[in-house]
Amino acid sequence: MLAVSQDVGGPPDVLKIIEMDRPVPTVGEVLVRVHAAGVNPTDWKTRARGQFATGAVPPFVLGFDVSGVVEEVGPGVTLFSPGDEVFGMPRFPHPAGAYAEFVTAPARHLVRKPANIDHTAAAALPLAALTAWQALVDTADIQRGQRVLVHAAAGGVGHLAVQIAKARGARVVGTASAAKHDLLRRLGADELIDYRTADFGALRDIDAVLDTIGGDYTPRSLRTLRKGGILVSLLPMDPGFPAGLAEELDVRATRILVEPDHAGMQAVADLVARGQLRALIDTTLPLGEAAQAHKRGETNSATGKIVLSVVV
Ligand SMILES: NC(=O)c1ccc[n+]([C@@H]2O[C@H](COP(=O)([O-])OP(=O)(O)OC[C@H]3O[C@@H](n4cnc5c(N)ncnc54)[C@H](OP(=O)(O)O)[C@@H]3O)[C@@H](O)[C@H]2O)c1
Incomplete structure (x- = not known):
């Protein structure tokens, strides 16, 4: 072959x-x-x-x-x-x-x-959708009506996370460059921030953050969370992960690595079959x-x- x-x-x-x-x-x-x-x-x-x-x-x-x-x-x-x-x-x-x-x-x-x-x-x-599913559903346990911040919302993981969060009834705030906002609105994003010209760090009362970027995005995102809210980072090896700041702010911060997952893959396939994920x-x-x-x-x-x- x-x-x-x-x-x-x-x-x-x-x-x-x-x-x-x-x-x-x-x-x-x-x-x-x-x-x-x-x-x-x-x-x-x-x-x-x-x-x-x-x-x-x-x-x-x-x-x-x-x-x-x-x-x-x-x-x-x-x-x-x-x-x-x-x-x-x-x-x-x-x-x-x-x-x-x-x-x-x-x-x-x-x-x-x-x-x-x-x-x-x-x-x-598979990899991108399972990551979004395991982060938002299995780890953050996002609920109907909650506000979820998705960084790099137009990226491989981000655009699927936007749709998964919407399918769970959440409101989605996404960061992306301005040229991608229309597309993301069509996928269901409710609020969009052009990270090149606006500071997402001004957001407050976010229930869950999907952190696809790491670096200074992580501490800035922690400050957008309500007390008890959760940040899920996709950068498990990020050396500067601010666990101490999360404790100080009374929010949760965790890092995941996607895993092969039959139930998660089936959930992804079911969303696709229902027309809720593409x-x-x-x-x-x-x-x-x-x-x-x-x-x-x-x-x-x-x-x-x-x-x-x-x-x-
Ligand atoms: N832990 C895990 O299991 C796991 C699983 C999957 C992925 N990951 C990691 O997660 C990260 C994202 O993966 P991906 O597949 O989504 O990557 P990707 O598709 O390559 O990401 C590209 C997107 O990132 C956006 N972007 C770049 N810089 C940005 C910034 N500063 N703020 C907001 N958006 C920005 C770009 O949009 P613009 O053109 O608008 O800038 C572009 O749409 C990677 O580092 C990857 O290795 C980890």
């Missing part, structure tokens, strides 16, 4: 298309023919570092988000059969090898793809242009998601 591999850490051009053996599903796993693979910041950070967070070093194949068709099932798998259309975020944070024509995945790291979206739209969802696609490129996809991602200005199409 074809896959995108790298032998060293470095700039996007270290990514190269190679031929390698098709993986073989072991007990509890399925083999998926990949139709599309989503691209995430963790991919370009891992590529540049030349190391996964788990310590895995090159040569390796990047990519966690996959949408495709079950080709084969391993021993013990009852959830899927060959021919089923599935999507998910297998194995994270261990290497999953989604930038390839085939991947194996533990069966319960996948769910059925909703019929109302194609593989490109499905591959855009991924915006910033760019679609063929698998062989993964380096170009990373260059686009590293501009830190994507609106929605970048996806590699594998079967066209």
Whole structure:
């Protein structure tokens, strides 16, 4: 099969298309023919570092988000059969090898793809939507009528978080550059702040913050929370995390790393099937242009998601 591999850490051009053996599903796993693979910041950070967070070093194949068709099932798998259309975020944070024509995945790291979206739209969802779900629903437990501040609301995680928060009945305040406000209003955002010209730190009585940025955004966001409110940071390794300030302000602050999650993936699929969640696609490129996809991602200005199409 074809896959995108790298032998060293470095700039996007270290990514190269190679031929390698098709993986073989072991007990509890399925083999998926990949139709599309989503691209995430963790991919370009891992590529540049030349190391996964788990310590895995090159040569390796990047990519966690996959949408495709079950080709084969391993021993013990009852959830899927060959021919089923599935999507998910297998194995994270261990290497999953989604930038390839085939991947194996533990069966319960996948769910059925909703019929109302194609593989490109499905591959855009898993990691970013699971992150938003686990942050806002599982961790912050946002409630109907609450005010939720979503930073980088037009980004991969942010635009899905906006829709998930709306589907839970919350009011959404988003930060994004002005050119993206109309789009975010159409996704349901209630209040928008152009972070380049206005200070979101003037907000008060926010119930929950989704902090996708870190750095000085974290202490500034803590001050927007009501007493007992919660900030969920997506930057678990941010060295300056202000736990002491949260205590002083009588608010909660926590950091999460997304996990493979069958129930969460099913919740995401159900929202999609009901028409309450859709991924915006910033760019679609063929698998062989993964380096170009990373260059686009590293501009830190994507609106929605970048996806590699594998079967066209
Ligand atoms: N902990 C976890 O499990 C986890 C999971 C997923 C993602 N993450 C992390 O979360 C971060 C966001 O991920 P992502 O996929 O959403 O990234 P992304 O799609 O690449 O983010 C791009 C977006 O960020 C916006 N942006 C950039 N600087 C901003 C600022 N100062 N204020 C507000 N918006 C800003 C840009 O909008 P403008 O053009 O308007 O600036 C753009 O729309 C990354 O660091 C990623 O590694 C962590």
